[in-house]
Every structure is written in C-alpha cells, then in structure tokens.
Amino acid sequence: MVPTSFYVFLAALLFTIGAVTVLVRRNTLIIYMGIELMLNAANLAFVAFARQFGDVAGQLFVFFVITVAAAEVAVGLALIVTIFHTKHSVDIDAISDLKG
Amino acid sequence: MFLETVAREGATFFHLAPLAVFVPLLGALVNGLIGRRLGERGVALVAVTASGFAFLVAVLQALSLTVHPEGAVVPVAEWITIGELRIAWAQQIDTLSVTMMLVVSGVGTLIHIYAVSYMHYDVRYKGDPGRYARFFAYFNLFIAMMMILVTGDSYLTLFVGWEGVGLCSFLLIGFWYEMDILGRPSTANARAAMKAFVVNRVGDAGFLLAMFLMFWFFGSLQFREVFEKVPEVAQAQPWVLLAITLLLLLGVTGKSAQIPLFVWLPDAMAGPTPVSALIHAATMVTAGVYLVTRSHEIYAAVPEAQAVVAVVGGLTALVAASMAVAQYDIKKVLAYSTISQLGFMVAAVGMGAFVAGMFHLVTHAFFKALLFLGSGSVIIALERAHHPLPEEGGHGHDHDHEEHKAHGEHEPFNPQDMRIMGGLMRRIPVTGWTYIIGSLALAGIPPLAGFWSKDEILLEAKHLQPVVYGLLSAAAFLTAFYIFRQVFMVFFGQPRSEAAAHAVESPRLMTGVLLVLALLSLTGGFLNTPWFHPFGQWLEHTLKEVEALPFDPLVAGISTGVGLVAIGLAWLTYRGTFAWSRWEQDPLQSLLKGLFDFLQASWHWDDLYQVVFVRGYRALAGFLAFAVDWTFWHDWFHDVVVAGGFRRISRFLSQPIDLGIIDGIANGLGNSVQGLALTLRRWQTGYVRNYALAVMFGVVGMLVYILWAIR
Numbered sequence: 001m002v003p004t005s006f007y008v009f010l011a012a013l014l015f016t017i018g019a020v021t022v023l024v025r026r027n028t029l030i031i032y033m034g035i036e037l038m039l040n041a042a043n044l045a046f047v048a049f050a051r052q053f054g055d056v057a058g059q060l061f062v063f064f065v066i067t068v069a070a071a072e073v074a075v076g077l078a079l080i081v082t083i084f085h086t087k088h089s090v091d092i093d094a095i096s097d098l099k100g
Numbered sequence: 101m102f103l104e105t106v107a108r109e110g111a112t113f114f115h116l117a118p119l120a121v122f123v124p125l126l127g128a129l130v131n132g133l134i135g136r137r138l139g140e141r142g143v144a145l146v147a148v149t150a151s152g153f154a155f156l157v158a159v160l161q162a163l164s165l166t167v168h169p170e171g172a173v174v175p176v177a178e179w180i181t182i183g184e185l186r187i188a189w190a191q192q193i194d195t196l197s198v199t200m201m202l203v204v205s206g207v208g209t210l211i212h213i214y215a216v217s218y219m220h221y222d223v224r225y226k227g228d229p230g231r232y233a234r235f236f237a238y239f240n241l242f243i244a245m246m247m248i249l250v251t252g253d254s255y256l257t258l259f260v261g262w263e264g265v266g267l268c269s270f271l272l273i274g275f276w277y278e279m280d281i282l283g284r285p286s287t288a289n290a291r292a293a294m295k296a297f298v299v300n301r302v303g304d305a306g307f308l309l310a311m312f313l314m315f316w317f318f319g320s321l322q323f324r325e326v327f328e329k330v331p332e333v334a335q336a337q338p339w340v341l342l343a344i345t346l347l348l349l350l351g352v353t354g355k356s357a358q359i360p361l362f363v364w365l366p367d368a369m370a371g372p373t374p375v376s377a378l379i380h381a382a383t384m385v386t387a388g389v390y391l392v393t394r395s396h397e398i399y400a401a402v403p404e405a406q407a408v409v410a411v412v413g414g415l416t417a418l419v420a421a422s423m424a425v426a427q428y429d430i431k432k433v434l435a436y437s438t439i440s441q442l443g444f445m446v447a448a449v450g451m452g453a454f455v456a457g458m459f460h461l462v463t464h465a466f467f468k469a470l471l472f473l474g475s476g477s478v479i480i481a482l483e484r485a486h487h488p489l490p491e492e493g494g495h496g497h498d499h500d501h502e503e504h505k506a507h508g509e510h511e512p513f514n515p516q517d518m519r520i521m522g523g524l525m526r527r528i529p530v531t532g533w534t535y536i537i538g539s540l541a542l543a544g545i546p547p548l549a550g551f552w553s554k555d556e557i558l559l560e561a562k563h564l565q566p567v568v569y570g571l572l573s574a575a576a577f578l579t580a581f582y583i584f585r586q587v588f589m590v591f592f593g594q595p596r597s598e599a600a601a602h603a604v605e606s607p608r609l610m611t612g613v614l615l616v617l618a619l620l621s622l623t624g625g626f627l628n629t630p631w632f633h634p635f636g637q638w639l640e641h642t643l644k645e646v647e648a649l650p651f652d653p654l655v656a657g658i659s660t661g662v663g664l665v666a667i668g669l670a671w672l673t674y675r676g677t678f679a680w681s682r683w684e685q686d687p688l689q690s691l692l693k694g695l696f697d698f699l700q701a702s703w704h705w706d707d708l709y710q711v712v713f714v715r716g717y718r719a720l721a722g723f724l725a726f727a728v729d730w731t732f733w734h735d736w737f738h739d740v741v742v743a744g745g746f747r748r749i750s751r752f753l754s755q756p757i758d759l760g761i762i763d764g765i766a767n768g769l770g771n772s773v774q775g776l777a778l779t780l781r782r783w784q785t786g787y788v789r790n791y792a793l794a795v796m797f798g799v800v801g802m803l804v805y806i807l808w809a810i811r
Contacts (some may be wrong), residue, residue, distance in 0.1 A: 022792055092788050099786030 007048035014041035028080050028090040033072070039069045113160035114172040114721050117191045120157040120201060121176075121247045124150045128240035135233020143229075144216040147236035151212045151243050155205035161198045169195065169641040173253050180256075192253035192323065196642040199458060200250035200390055203465045207382045208243050214473050215239065215374035217609040220478045222372060223487060224276050224283050224533040235275060235372070242268035246383055250390060252266045255311050255323040258391070262355065263304065265384045270297040272379060273371040281370055282512050292370035299364040303354015310347035313340060327397040334401045345398055345405035348391060349412065356388025357439045358416045358446055363706050365439055369431040373476030376431060381438045381472050382465040389442065389461050392449040396643060400452065407565065409450025414561075414571035417443030419703065421578035425585065425688070426699035428445055429516045430475045433586050436702070437542065438468055440575055444557055447568050453560035454643050455628070455636045460557055462635075463549035463624045467541035470617035471583075473533040474518075477606040477614065478590060481528050482515040485602040513599065518589040519683035520597035527603040534618040539587050541621040543580035543663045551660070552625030559655045576659055581665035585688070593678030 014037055021034030043062045050058025060070060088096050124775065127150025135143045165171060167310060171194030180187040191197075219235055221227055245268055274293030280286035317333055317340045318326045327462025334341055352358060357365035368380045379385070392399060399406050417440045424436035441464050448457035514520070525532040541548035544555070554576060561569035595601035607609065628635035630651035675688050689696040701707065 019796060023789055023796070026789075096786030097786070099784060 002053045004048050007044055011041045011045040011048065014038075014044065026092050028083065028092050031092060032076055032080070035076075036069065036073070039065055102497060106115050112164040112168055113157075113174070114164055114168075114174050114193050116157055116160055117174045117193050117251060118176045120154045120161075120251070121191075121244050123153045123157070124244040124247065126241040128244060129542055131233045131240065132237035135237060136230045138233065139229065140216075140220060143233045143236050144594075145505055145778075147240050148209065148212045148216065151205060151209040154247060155202070155209050158198060158201035158205045161193055161355075162202060165193070165195055165198055165641075171195065171198075171642070187254065187256055187321070188474065189257055190241065190253040191251040193251065194642045195638050195640075196390075196458070197250050199462065199639065200386075201247060203386075203462055204246045204250060205243060207465050207469050207617075208246070208378055209372050209658065210616060211378040211382070211469060211473065212236075212576070214377075214476070214610050214613040215372075217607050218374055218476055218480060219372065221484060221607075223483045224279065229433070235272075238268055238275070239272050239374075239378070242272070242384070243378060246387075253324075254320075255314065255326070256321045256765070258394070259307065259311065262307065262387060262391075265379070265387065266297065266300050266304070266355070269300075269368065269379050269384055270294075272375040273368045275371055275375065281516065281586040282514055284512065288369040291365040296364040296368050296505055299361050300354045303351045303361050306347040306350025310344045310351065313344050313347070324577040330397050330401050333546055338402075341398060341402045342405055345395070345402050346408065347380040348395060348398075349405065349409055352388030352391055352409075352446065353412065354388075355391075356385050356442045356446060358388070358412055358443060359419060362420065362439045363415060363702075363709060366432055366435045366629055366702065369429070369435050373431065373472060373479060376435070377469045377472035377476070380435070381468040382716045385438065385442055386445065386461045386465070387459055389445040389449055392446065393454045393458055393643070396449075396452075396454050399450075406450050410447045410449075410561075410565045410568045411571075413443045413445070413447030413450050414565075414568035414575075415443070416440065417575035418445060418571045419443075421582065422699055424582040425578060427582075428518050428686075428700075429520075429592065430478060430518050430586065431472070431516055433582060434468070434475060436581065437471075437583065440579060441468065441542070443575065444554065444572060447565075447572060448557040448560060451560055451564040451568065453557060453564065455639050456553065456556040456560050458639060459628045459635055460553035462627070463541070463553040463621070466549055466617055466624045467538045467621040470538035470614060470621050471542065473610070473614055473617065474531050474538060477528065477531040477610055478521070478524060478535075479515045480606055480610075481524070481531065481603040482521070482599045484604050486513050486515065486599040492701065515599070515804045518586065520676075521590045521595075521600050522593045522680070523591070523595040524600060524603055527595075528605045530605060531614060534611075534614040536587060537618045538621055539583045541605075541625075542583050543667060544576055544659055545580075545667075546656070546660055547625060548623035550623045551656075552627075552629055555659055556628065556630075556649075557657050558659050559649050561654050562652070562655055563649060573658065573662060577662045577666045580663040581670050584667045584670035588670060588674040589677065592674075594681050596681060596683050603649060623642060680762050714773055 007060075018034040018037030018041060019022060021037065022031050025031055025034065043065055046058040046062050046065070050062075083095055084090055127146050130146050131138070131143050135146070138146065171192070174191040174193060176189045176191060178186075179189040215235070219232055225231060242265060243266030245261050248260070249258055249265060252258040252261060270293045273296050274290045276283075277286060277290040277293070280288035291592060314326060315321055317337065318329045320326055320329075330341070350361075351362040365380060365385070369376055371380070395713070399409070420436045420439035420443060424433050427433045427436060441460070445460050445464070448454075450699045469765065516552075537548070541550040544551045546552075558569060558572055558576070561572055595603075626632070630649075656748070673691070676687055677683075692699075
C-alpha cells in the first residue's frame with residue numbers, strides 16, 4: 001500500500017503548483033485552473049487521511065468541496081464572461097479599477 | 101303727620117344712610133350705561149330723582165338726629181380684612197356729617213335741576229345724547245362720592261370719597277375735552293382737567309402720609325379710635341400730631357384750593373358752569389374744611405398747627421380776593437372769590453371756630469352756587485343771543501361760521517368776557533336781581549346769609565388770632581369790591597356788544613333754581629345768629645366746643661361798614677363805564693397801572709410754578725432722559741458695557757476658542773485621517789494577484805504562528 005505521506009506530498013505539490021499558477025499567471029482562465037488544482041489538492045489530502053484513519057468524514061468533506069467548487073466555477077465563469085464583455089480581454093491585470 | 105310721628109316716637113332712619121350713596125350711584129350707572137337711549141328727559145329724570153332721593157335720605161337722617169342727637173355708625177360692608185387688620189366700610193351719622201349731606205344733596209339737587217336746562221342750551225352740546233347722559237352720570241357719581249366722603253367713619257373711607265370726587269372733578273372739568281371754552285378745537289380744557297388732577301395729587305400725597313403716620317402711631321384710621329388716643333400720643337410724641345396736622349393741611353390746600361395749591365381752581369372753570377357751581381364752589385372744595393372740622397380733636401391738641409392753618413386760610417382769603425379784583429372772565433372772578441371764601445372757612449376752622457367755619461360753608465354753598473348759576477344764566481343768555489339754537493329760529497352755528505369766514509380773523513365771541521356785557525339788568529331781570537342778592541350775601545351786608553357767617557368768623561378771629569382778623573377784614577373789603585365791580589360791569593350801564601343788547605332771559609327751570617337759592621341766601625343766615633343759634637347747638641352734639649361769643653356791634657359794624665365802603669368805591673370807580681358802548685380801558689387799571697396787571701396775572705403765581713416746578717420738572721426729566729437714560733444707560737452701559745462686553749466675549753469665543761481649538765481638533769482629525777488614507781491607498785493596487793499574494797502570505801503567517809504555538 002502506498003503510504004499516506006506520498007499522497008500528502010503529492011497534495012502539497014499540487015497545491016503549490018496551483019498557488020503559484022494563481023500568483024504568476026495573468027490569464028483568468030489559467031488562474032481558475034490553479035484554483036481548481038488547489039481545491040483538488042485539498043481533496044486528495046482529505047481522502048488520504050480518511051483512508052489512513054478509517055473515517056468517512058474526510059470523504060464526506062470532499063463531496064462538499066466538489067459541490068462548492070462546482071458552484072464557484074459557475075459563478076467564476078459567469079464573471080469571466082462578463083469581464084470579457086466589458087474589457088475584451090481576460091487579462092487579470094486589466095481589471096484593476098478598484099485601485100485606491 | 102308721618103314725619104312728626106316718627107320724630108315723636110323716636111324711630112330712626114339711620115339704617116337708610118347707605119342709600120344716600122347707592123341711589124346716586126345707581127343713577128350714575130343707569131345714565132352711564134343706557135342714558136344714550138333714554139333721551140334728554142329720561143336722563144334728567146333719572147339724575148334729578150337719584151340726587152333728590154339722596155336729599156330725602158339726608159333729611160330723614162336729620163330728623164332721626166333730632167331725636168337721637170348722638171348719631172350712629174351704620175355698617176355697610178366688610179371692606180379690608182388682612183390678618184388682624186379689619187377695616188369696615190361704615191357710615192358715621194352725626195350732626196356734622198348730616199350737615200354736609202344736606203348741603204351736598206340739597207344744593208346738589210338744585211344744581212342738577214338747573215343743569216337739566218343749562219346743558220340743553222349749551223352751544224357746545226349740539227344735541228349729542230351721549231354727552232348729555234354722560235354729564236349727568238358724572239354728576240350723580242359725584243353726589244355718591246361726596247356722600248362717601250362726608251359719611252365715612254374712618255380716614256380711609258373719607259379718602260375714597262376724597263379721591264372719587266377728585267376723579268369726578270377731573271372728568272367734569274374736561275367735559276368738553278376736545279375744545280377750549282370758546283368751543284374751538286383745542287386741548288385747553290383737557291389740560292385744565294389734568295392740571296387740577298395733578299395739583300390735587302400733591303395735596304393727596306400729604307393726606308396719605310398723614311394717614312400712614314396715623315396708622316403707625318394710632319394703630320387705626322377710624323375717627324373714634326384715633327381721637328381716643330390723641331391725648332396719649334400728644335403726651336408721648338407731640339411731633340407726630342404736628343406732622344399729621346400739617347400733612348393733612350397739605351391735603352386741605354389741594355382739595356380746598358388754598359395757598360400754595362390753589363392754582364388749579366381758576367383753570368377748573370373750563371368745566372360747564374353747573375360743574376363750577378356744584379363741585380368747585382359749593383361742595384367738593386369744602387371737603388378740606390370738613391376734613392379739618394372732622395379732625396378737630398387732633399387739631400385742638402396742636403395749637404401751632406392751628407395757627408398755621410388759620411394763617412394759611414387768612415392769607416389765601418386776602419390774596420385770592422386781590423386776584424379776583426382784576427379779572428375779566430365772569431367765572432374767573434367767582435373762582436378767585438371761591439378760593440378767598442374757602443380761605444375764610446379754613447381760617448375759621450384753623451382757629452378752632454369750627455361752628456363758624458361750617459356755618460360759612462353752608463351759607464357760602466347757597467350764595468356761591470347762586471352766583472355761579474347766575475353767571476351760567478348770563479353766559480347762556482349771551483350765547484343764545486349770539487347764535488340761537490335752531491329750534492329758536494336762528495341760523496345757528498352755520499351762520500356763525502359764515503360770519504367768521506366773511507370777517508376773517510376777528511376777535512372770537514367769548515360769552516364769559518365781562519367787557520362785552522353791560523346793561524343786562526334790563527334784559528335778564530330775574531338773573532340780575534338774584535345775582536345782586538348773591539353778591540350782597542357774599543359782600544356780607546346784613547341781614548343776608550353771608551353777613552352772619554362772616555361776622556361770626558371775624559368775631560372769633562378777633563378773639564383768637566388778631567393777625568388773621570386783619571387779613572380777613574382786608575379780604576372782606578376786597579370781596580365786596582370785586583363782586584360789585586362784577587355786578588356793575590355785567591348788569592349796569594349800556595350793553596357793550598350785540599349779544600348783550602339782545603340777551604334773552606333763561607328758561608323758567610333755571611331762573612326757578614336761582615330764585616330758590618336767592619331765598620336761601622336771604623334767609624340762610626338766620627340758622628345761626630348771635631341770639632338764636634340752632635345750627636351751633638346742632639353741631640354741638642358732635643363738636644363739643646362751642647360757646648357762642650356774644651354779639652360784638654363793633655366787629656359787625658366794621659365788617660358792614662367795610663363792605664358798604666367797598667361797594668361805594670366800586671360804584672365810584674366803575675360809574676364812568678356806564679356810558680360806554682364799547683369797552684375801553686378798565687378804570688381800575690388806569691388807577692393801579694402795573695399793580696392791576698400783576699393782580700390780573702394772579703400774582704404770577706402760575707408763572708412761578710411754571711418756572712420752578714414745570715420747567716424744573718422738565719429739566720429733570722430731560723436730564724434723566726438724555727443724560728442718565730440715553731448717555732449713561734444707553735450709550736455707556738448698554739452700548740459699551742453690555743454690548744461691548746458681549747462682543748468681546750463672543751470675539752474671544754469665536755477666534756481662539758472656536759477657530760483655534762474646536763476647528764483645530766476637527767481639522768486635525770480630518771487631516772490625519774486623510775494622511776493615513778493616502779498612506780494606506782498604496783496597498784490598494786487593484787491587482788487581484790497582489791491581493792492573492794497577500795492572502796497567501798497571511799495564511800502562511802497564520803499557519804507558522806499556529807504551528808509554532810501548538811508546538
């Protein structure tokens with residue numbers, strides 16, 4: 001059996017990739033992908049620990065996360081479409097109107 | 101007969117006494133409220149009935165007194181109750197007050213009857229029903245007030261009446277308030293009324309102070325209680341009695357027109373003639389004499405005050421008589437004559453000859469009312485000749501106005517000016533003969549009323565105050581002179597104007613009253629002759645003093661002789677004027693020159709008061725208004741202290757406090773917030789990734805902290 005630490009490392013790796021993607025990329029869609037990557041990294045960690053401790057609560061949380069992620073994607077994509085309509089671009093730095 | 105039965109069986113009518121006040125008061129109310137609708141006849145009926153009823157009540161009191169000479173005190177109402185202090189309104193019915201009641205209501209009723217006709221013929225009346233009713237409302241109110249004055253059983257009640265008659269006097273002097281005595285638009289009458297009122301206030305202040313002293317040292321204002329304590333106070337604090345008597349004298353000089361406060365009475369002639377007869381000759385002005393007589397127990401304890409009163413009276417008698425000599429106004433002569441005769445009375449009561457004073461008061465009421473009403477009859481006779489009333493078939497006032505326009509500014513017609521009279525004896529014989537009877541009575545020719553009363557005063561004066569005797573004898577000489585100067589100017593010689601030539605005798609109502617008063621002036625003296633003196637015995641019940649001095653033929657002879665000589669001199673002096681058809685220079689003026697003008701200007705007494713008091717008062721008022729009020733209070737205190745101080749405080753509050761501290765705090769707060777915001781805004785880049793990085797650092801930081809904390 002693959003030890004839990006492998007999954008956790010993988011999850012950490014995925015999370016890091018997602019976080020970096022969010023921070024360094026300017027394309028909104030890519031940023032979304034990064035976000036999804038972080039969410040799924042968390043899911044992986046949940047599942048891995050659920051298996052280790054024999055507790056289904058972890059798997060239950062994953063379902064919640066998937067649901068929330070689906071809702072978030074729906075809202076996020078709607079936002080992106082609206083942004084593209086107004087700015088004709090999906091560049092995240094173009095929408096800096098709230099600059100103080 | 102009813103009254104005899106009453107007198108025999110001793111029933112008393114004392115309890116009816118309040119009616120003497122309330123019925124005239126009711127008459128005044130009726131005429132004052134609905135008189136306008138009653139018409140002349142209704143108004144006259146109400147007024148004369150009310151006054152006549154008061155006379156009836158007075159007669160009933162007198163009848164009761166014949167049986168119960170000690171009199172009674174009739175309570176009318178609780179008046180003032182403050183803690184221990186209780187002052188009831190009660191009427192004191194005794195021979196003294198009933199004498200006054202009889203004179204006031206008796207002569208008053210006669211004058212009421214006269215006025216019914218007189219006011220109708222007054223040219224200024226012009227058929228205004230409100231005016232007619234108002235006149236009689238005031239007249240009845242006067243009778244009521246006079247009754248309060250003479251029947252009050254305390255100085256306070258007396259004072260109420262005293263002020264009440266003063267008010268009526270004011271109202272009636274200024275009865276034609278919108279015109280002068282010639283009927284021209286003017287404030288002269290109103291000013292005369294004001295003068296009378298203000299001068300009387302001076303005297304009233306004295307009266308009030310006397311009452312305060314009395315209350316302080318006697319603990320009461322009731323006659324009986326005060327008099328009981330007189331010997332006690334005279335022992336302990338004699339100066340109190342002196343002060344009270346002298347202050348009362350000040351009140352007397354105001355009301356009874358004595359030196360130095362007599363100046364209002366000549367001006368009071370601005371009122372209609374019946375007013376002059378009733379208020380300013382027969383009744384109100386004698387209130388001062390009554391006051392002294394009523395206070396005889398106090399005065400008897402202070403011989404010094406008595407001397408002062410006597411000298412004041414004697415001087416007034418002489419001075420006023422001298423002023424009367426040089427007047428041209430028919431009523432002014434009588435006004436000064438009244439002052440002079442009041443001087444006789446005041447001198448008499450001052451000497452302690454109370455019966456003589458009261459006797460002269462009564463006879464004077466008869467003959468001076470007669471003279472005044474006679475002068476009113478003369479005035480009306482001239483007015484009716486000058487511009488007859490429309491109902492008598494003349495053009496009336498329109499004619500008069502046209503005449504004025506046509507001739508431009510000519511001498512206005514003054515029906516009171518004796519210079520345009522003359523020869524009236526033939527035109528108005530009843531008035532003329534009654535006037536001569538009144539004049540003889542005033543001059544003191546026996547056996548008319550004035551002789552007996554004046555003789556009694558002179559007799560007492562000769563024994564008590566020889567100086568005053570001299571003054572009064574000289575005054576008696578001038579009296580006979582001025583009154584016959586007037587008689588000769590008015591009734592003898594040729595008419596000196598159209599009006600005098602066509603004068604018409606007054607209506608029967610007026611001449612009837614004149615005849616009654618003439619009868620009283622002829623016979624009134626027999627009330628108290630040296631041999632038969634029921635009047636003295638009557639007053640003895642109240643005054644207690646009286647032993648009548650024996651008849652002194654020397655005094656009587658001198659006074660009669662002086663009177664006759666004066667009449668003769670008046671004849672010699674004015675004989676020359678009988679041929680004149682226009683007035684030329686007064687023969688007396690040619691004789692006396694400057695002295696005549698001095699007398700005519702009434703010794704410049706008014707001018708003196710004008711300079712000293714009126715101008716002094718104006719100067720004081722000006723000083724107070726401009727220097728004290730305006731310059732000091734307004735300019736300095738208000739502008740500098742109040743407004744300036746306020747301005748300085750508000751400037752201090754606005755500049756350093758408000759602008760400096762308050763605004764400093766508010767602006768500083770704003771500025772610092774702004775600066776903070778400028779610093780913080782740099783964090784708000786608007787780049788989502790910056791925020792995400794911040795979030796990440798935050799999360800990492802929190803994680804590190806948590807991990808470190810749970811280590």
